[in-house]
Amino acid sequence: MKNKLLALILITSTLLAGCKEKVYEDQRMGDSRKRAMKIEYNIYTANIIDSGYNWYSNFVNEFLESIKDSDYKVDPSFVESQIKKLEIKKKEVSDINTVYVKNAIENISEDISKGEKNDNKFKKKIKLSKENINKNKETMKNMLTSIEDALKLGLDGSYSEEDLAKIKDLQINLIKTYDEKLRDNN
Numbered sequence: 001m002k003n004k005l006l007a008l009i010l011i012t013s014t015l016l017a018g019c020k021e022k023v024y025e026d027q028r029m030g031d032s033r034k035r036a037m038k039i040e041y042n043i044y045t046a047n048i049i050d051s052g053y054n055w056y057s058n059f060v061n062e063f064l065e066s067i068k069d070s071d072y073k074v075d076p077s078f079v080e081s082q083i084k085k086l087e088i089k090k091k092e093v094s095d096i097n098t099v100y101v102k103n104a105i106e107n108i109s110e111d112i113s114k115g116e117k118n119d120n121k122f123k124k125k126i127k128l129s130k131e132n133i134n135k136n137k138e139t140m141k142n143m144l145t146s147i148e149d150a151l152k153l154g155l156d157g158s159y160s161e162e163d164l165a166k167i168k169d170l171q172i173n174l175i176k177t178y179d180e181k182l183r184d185n186n
Contacts, residue, residue, distance in 0.1 A: 034107070040097045041104035044133070047093055051140050052178040056171050059086050059147050064159070064167070072159040079154040086151065090144045096137055102130045132185045139181045143174055 050058075063082050067074045109126040150170045153163040 036097075037100040037104040037107065040100035041108075043092065044096050044101045044136075047089075047096070047140055048136060048182050051143055051182060052175070055089070055143065055147060056174050059089075060150055060167060060170070063151070064164075067159075072154075072164065073157060074154050074159070076155050076157055079151055083148055083151050086144060086148050090141060090148075093137060093140045093144065096133075098133050098137070101133050105130050128185070136182055136185060139177065143177055146170055146174065 059082065064072070067078075105126060109122075112122075147170070150167045153159060153166065159167070
């Protein structure tokens with residue numbers, strides 16, 4: 001009788017240990033998925049914020065300031081290296097996982113809306129945010145393409161007065177695009 005009871009206890013504990021391992025594995029996978037969603041969401045929101053003023057500043061303005069003393073004459077390979085940096089940013093924006101960002105927004109909205117379950121304005125804003133992800137990605141890619149086109153003006157070895165005027169217009173258009181399409185649509 002003792003042997004049967006001992007065997008039963010051993011079998012039960014083995015089964016429970018196996019179940020515990022499976023539960024732990026499921027939790028770990030769920031945590032890593034949530035972490036991945038949060039990372040994608042952070043990349044998405046950081047790029048939206050940076051698109052407003054930082055991209056122009058980082059990719060164009062600082063670049064032009066560095067060649068200002070040489071009357072905007074530049075080695076084309078220097079321009080190409082700046083374009084390569086921009087292409088990395090473009091790929092980052094293109095690779096944002098829309099599904100993960102939507103899920104992250106949903107998770108965040110669930111946490112925030114616990115006290116505001118009947119707030120229709122909040123629900124509409126969340127719905128709009130999720131609907132605009134792809135459109136916002138496209139807008140950001142278009143902005144980066146515009147910056148790339150501006151940089152390419154220097155591939156001939158210098159930026160002329162006409163090139164600099166186009167670049168100044170680019171800055172105005174980027175800010176306008178950000179204000180009209182991105183700032184309030186995320």
